[in-house]
Amino acid sequence: MTFPALKTTGIIEMTVPNGNCVQPVVFMKVCLLGRLSYLTFHVVGRVLCQLEPCGAVEVDQAVKAAKLAFGYWSKMSGMERARVMIEAAHIIESKREEIAEMEVVNNGKSITEARLDVDSARLCIEYYAGLASTLAGQHVQLPGGSFAYTRREPLGVCVGIGAWNYPFQIAAWKSAPALACGNSMVFKPSPVTPVTAVMLAEIYAKAGVPEGLFNVVQGGQETGSLLCQHPDVAKVSFTGSVPTGQKIMEMASKGVKPVTLELGGKSPLLIFKDSDLENAVRGALMANFLSQGQVCSNGTRVFVQKDILPEFVKEVVKRTQAIEIGDPLLESTRMGALVSQPHLDKVLSFVDRAKKEGATVLCGGESYVPSDPKLRGGYYMTPCVLGNCTDDMTCVKEEIFGPVMSVLPFETEDEVLQRANDTSLGLAAGVFTRDVRRAHRVVEHLKAGSCFINNYNITPVEVPFGGFKMSGIGRENGQVTIEFYSQLKTVFVEMGDVDSLF
Ligand SMILES: NC(=O)C1=CN([C@@H]2O[C@H](COP(=O)(O)OP(=O)(O)OC[C@H]3O[C@@H](n4cnc5c(N)ncnc54)[C@H](O)[C@@H]3O)[C@@H](O)[C@H]2O)C=CC1
Numbered sequence: 234m235t236f237p238a239l240k241t242t243g244i245i246e247m248t249v250p251n252g253n254c255v256q257p258v259v260f261m262k263v264c265l266l267g268r269l270s271y272l273t274f275h276v277v278g279r280v281l282c283q284l285e286p287c288g289a290v291e292v293d294q295a296v297k298a299a300k301l302a303f304g305y306w307s308k309m310s311g312m313e314r315a316r317v318m319i320e321a322a323h324i325i326e327s328k329r330e331e332i333a334e335m336e337v338v339n340n341g342k343s344i345t346e347a348r349l350d351v352d353s354a355r356l357c358i359e360y361y362a363g364l365a366s367t368l369a370g371q372h373v374q375l376p377g378g379s380f381a382y383t384r385r386e387p388l389g390v391c392v393g394i395g396a397w398n399y400p401f402q403i404a405a406w407k408s409a410p411a412l413a414c415g416n417s418m419v420f421k422p423s424p425v426t427p428v429t430a431v432m433l434a435e436i437y438a439k440a441g442v443p444e445g446l447f448n449v450v451q452g453g454q455e456t457g458s459l460l461c462q463h464p465d466v467a468k469v470s471f472t473g474s475v476p477t478g479q480k481i482m483e484m485a486s487k488g489v490k491p492v493t494l495e496l497g498g499k500s501p502l503l504i505f506k507d508s509d510l511e512n513a514v515r516g517a518l519m520a521n522f523l524s525q526g527q528v529c530s531n532g533t534r535v536f537v538q539k540d541i542l543p544e545f546v547k548e549v550v551k552r553t554q555a556i557e558i559g560d561p562l563l564e565s566t567r568m569g570a571l572v573s574q575p576h577l578d579k580v581l582s583f584v585d586r587a588k589k590e591g592a593t594v595l596c597g598g599e600s601y602v603p604s605d606p607k608l609r610g611g612y613y614m615t616p617c618v619l620g621n622c623t624d625d626m627t628c629v630k631e632e633i634f635g636p637v638m639s640v641l642p643f644e645t646e647d648e649v650l651q652r653a654n655d656t657s658l659g660l661a662a663g664v665f666t667r668d669v670r671r672a673h674r675v676v677e678h679l680k681a682g683s684c685f686i687n688n689y690n691i692t693p694v695e696v697p698f699g700g701f702k703m704s705g706i707g708r709e710n711g712q713v714t715i716e717f718y719s720q721l722k723t724v725f726v727e728m729g730d731v732d733s734l735f
Pocket residue numbers: 394395396397398421422423424452453454455456457458461472473474475477478480481495496497498528529576632633634
């Protein structure tokens with residue numbers, strides 16, 4: 234596929250994770266630099282599309298278009314912006330199935346999960362539309378009738394850089410607060426999952442945002458760096474790995490630009506012997522197997538109090554083995570395909586290494602070939618539970634980003650807290666117990682940005698989400714995120730004479 238207006242710096246090839254292709258040729262409208270163009274995505278074997286990454290010229294065009302749109306959008310009242318955003322949410326609702334199906338093709342996750350991702354995106358846009366009209370400053374009385382007031386102002390052109398695990402949802406979680414505050418955004422999806430962010434751009438355009446307000450540029454590392462270094466970019470919001478997050482922070486520091494970083498995790502889930510076992514098992518599955526285990530907040534270190542370990546392991550293995558793997562477009566499927574062949578290989582190599590280091594594979598951990606011949610080329614694996622794990626094993630220390638749960642026994646609360654916190658990451662953590670005092674005491678000591686008591690991996694858009702330590706900076710969702718997409722201007726107003734010292 235070519236885009237004549239673009240300079241070619243290489244080709245991004247997108248393969249279909251599930252091995253299947255819904256349609257031989259998918260026609261899509263692609264919104265780039267605020268204009269709409271029709272492009273054709275040809276399927277050759279399992280290649281869904283080839284995209285030309287944007288170079289310096291296109292990145293500059295996108296930022297310029299966003300800057301122009303910012304001029305209009307930032308002058309509108311919050312209520313006016315809210316109206317357009319609500320319209321975008323309505324369009325998402327009406328296209329729920331279409332977007333979800335495309336997300337399945339894009340990412341490989343099950344249609345059931347893809348629908349929930351689309352819902353989360355819509356709710357996020359609705360939520361920030363609601364907040365748009367509440368943005369306000371403060372009035373501060375000063376001596377002699379003088380006063381000061383603060384204005385909450387947008388930052389300007391914000392850049393969003395997305396990961397491949399929640400492509401549509403991430404684009405919404407970043408653009409909704411940005412747009413609500415009066416900013417514009419240039420968004421770069423992961424080159425592995427380039428498709429659905431474009432659908433969001435189309436939806437915003439249809440809802441009536443000024444042309445160029447939300448632009449999608451395609452590309453990988455180079456395009457991402459160009460965006461971060463562009464002098465007219467005011468802020469970068471990134472979701473992805475820790476090493477890339479560090480690079481982004483470094484680039485942003487040159488222009489003293491604020492960053493939001495949603496990075497990796499190796500989160501602990503603490504299951505005490507007084508837990509409701511049924512809920513603890515459900516929680517452990519939710520903590521490990523959503524999106525084929527490719528979730529930053531996953532609770533992959535499952536610490537289980539020794540007394541209930543055999544019972545817990547038996548049940549968790551039974552449920553894991555029952556997870557239906559296969560065609561992600563089927564209603565009954567609960568686990569689809571991993572995102573790419575190299576990623577599948579990487580996850581499987583973590584399982585191999587775990588075995589070598591002494592862990593026991595209690596179930597799964599192998600590549601899986603679905604019986605349906607059209608899915609044969611897909612990147613499937615059986616979800617894995619590892620037993621006999623110890624804190625020094627690679628599977629317990631490193632983010633695997635696949636369906637691999639490590640189970641670790643513990644004896645006391647103090648011991649498990651010390652072990653749970655013994656990591657440079659701190660995105661999420663969870664505790665299962667019926668003892669209300671223990672639950673709150675434990676979360677007080679857990680060094681993680683998002684803590685769950687008796688549940689795991691729920692992310693209502695009304696509450697902030699983000700990490701401690703190397704898991705990131707800033708928050709997404711919730712009221713607080715307004716502060717990460719706006720700046721305060723203080724205005725001093727003198728009502729008397731200038732009291733000069735000179
Ligand atoms: N915590 C999380 O949510 C995620 C973690 N990961 C982890 O990272 C590993 C690698 O996955 P990748 O997709 O390669 O993650 P990545 O962090 O390299 O890429 C994420 C995004 O950043 C862009 N990017 C890469 N280098 C850049 C640079 N120098 N400047 C600006 N943008 C840049 C990519 O094109 C992509 O859009 C995974 O195997 C997984 O372990 C991946 C995705 C999400």
